[in-house]
Amino acid sequence: MIQQTREAGKRPPSSAAAIGWNAGQFVIAALGLVVVIGLMWLGFLYLRGTKTASIANALIAIIWGVGGVAALITVTNLLIESLPNIWRGRLLPFLFFLPGVGILFLFLTIPTLITLYQSFYNSDSSEFVGLQNYIATFTDRSMLESFRNNLIWLFLGTGFCVGFGLLIAVLADRSKFEVVAKAIIFLPMAISLVGASVIWRFMYAYAPADQPQIGVQNALLAAFGIPPQSWLTLQPWNNLFLVVVMIWGSTGFCMVLFSSALKGVPADLLEAARVDGATEVQAFFRIIIPYIQGTILTVTTTTAIGTLKIFDVVYVMTGGQYGTSVVGTEFYRQFFTNRNFGYGAAIAIVLFIAISPVLVYNLRQLQSQEGF
């Protein structure tokens, strides 16, 4: 089928055909389009029926997804190129951006609107309940606890990630083993939060006082003669111990962005300040910080969004028990365990509203950009 369209493409696009209407190419391309859509539908049916994993199925999926899109666009392109000039210019951009933007629209924009709609309805979306879900969101005790914990995540998680990230970036910039140090700090970025949870559960492992401690934290306590602690059930401090996992995982991200921003601070500016007698601390606060404040803002907002959306660490390590639940785990509980779609939707919308200032800021930035 792709062969066929290629042959069609080989037909010389003579100038006469380019101006007018190329009926032959149009018919072939239209037929090709029907064939491609038919094949993609068959592929969909096949993939829908496969529940077992195999490399063969993964390959079929790639051919279906990538090849399907390529074939669809190629054939439609031929169709459009066979049209008169005016139409061609109007339609071509749509051919290019519509598949991608259309999928975004289908998978994010429309579902978000439906979620907003559902948040005003009861658990199975059959009855309008007004603001009841939102009232419950802000009065429910478990939700209030989640909000408190999310604030802990937001301030401590973001604060430490950004602070450590900046500190390490500055230190590494002046160190001889910069590359190694940065790789070590960045390494956890490659590890899933579930994997990080295993790592840190092992760090926090607890054994009764008369047994050997296999967790690093409790072994350190034992070395100072302090009785072992069950870190993950120690309310309310266990929230901090969960935040540590995220700090360990995400500081590398902040560090990388800061590190590249630091490289952009002009060296002669710093040199001039030092010649004028500025100390390193002064140079840092008066020159470096103002120079990289754009990056600081980006890194802070990105990390803050990450802390607001946090789910994996809490769900895997404590399941949201022992006073550690966050908005992400509450959403999952309402949506999946309790099957209360209205309440779950309201929680998701609240999360969205909490993040929306960043969204607005990004759009403002875009507006000031050239070309938009």
Place this chain on the structure above:
Amino acid sequence: MATMAKVNTGSARRNRVVASILVNGVLALICLVWLVPLLGLLVSSFRERADIVSSGWWTVLPHQEYVNTTQVQLTRGLPLDQPIEVEGVALTDDQLRAGYSLPDGRRLIWANRRARLVNVQTQQWLTNANFTLSNYQNVLLGQQYTYALADGTTRTEQGENMSKAFINSITVTIPATVIPILLAAFAAYAFAWMRFPGRKIMFAMVVGLLVIPGQVALIPLLRAFSGLQINGTFLALWLVHTGFGLSLAIYLLYNYISGLPREILESAFIDGATPFTIFTRLILPLSVPALASFAIFQFMWVWNDYLNALIFLGTGPESQVVTIKLAQMIGSRGQDWHLLTAGGFISMLLPLAVFFALQRYFVRGLLAGSVKG
């Protein structure tokens, strides 16, 4: 004047040396703190089950430990509320419980308090470096393992079959990485080099969706998917990851493609190339670095994803991915550290390999797409 200058440079040099030591010292300390958790996992995954439970993983390093040499049998029924005479010193019961160090380095400690038996220990250098690959066999191939219980009996348990989950993860990840790339490249090209009505609004939508929490789309998507009967299939997860990854992909590729030199495209256009040939012959080959950056980013994202896999693919043994499998193991066998550490390391194997091989591209993608939440 000259001597003063010399003194100044001397103290400046000393300052520089002190600063350098400080900088490198603090940095080394932070790196150590960052490495210890990962090191603990890696080392433990190669230790026997019994070793993991009975001693910390750091004891594989040479360390001093008290080892029993001889035992002293005291008179049975000796009263414990009075000073106890052992090896020529008078000790209290509490001292014997905690262990009492003699001046010659030996230590006295109860071996069996009720039987009035005292251990005499000396400090020796030891390493518990006793490594094995059996944990990996247990967790990958479902091999059985046997261990001794406190009462002397042994118990045999089934391992885990994580290789299945590993293949599932690959099946999920590769299409979910490759499919969005082409879609995004087309759209990015249109946004960068074409003028059409609604362009600004559409691109604003792409940028706005960068930070949107996935949670707001989950409920309607799940319902739509059950309408299409694709819940619990790989297809569902491919589609979800394609949809969720596209905004970053378009944004990242737009930044790159819009920065390509205008002259190349214009001369191609003057030569009579259609937009489609310009895209396939020029834009795609020129954007390979950006495509690679996104591919690595998306690969890591999908491989490490937990929530979407949990919701759209589920926890069934046939289709679960490694993150699901690992989380399930934490829940069901949270104290089987020999399985958890080996399983945890297996789950990190591929992303770590990709990370080390292609770190430069990954960092570049990170820098370009840092607005993503």
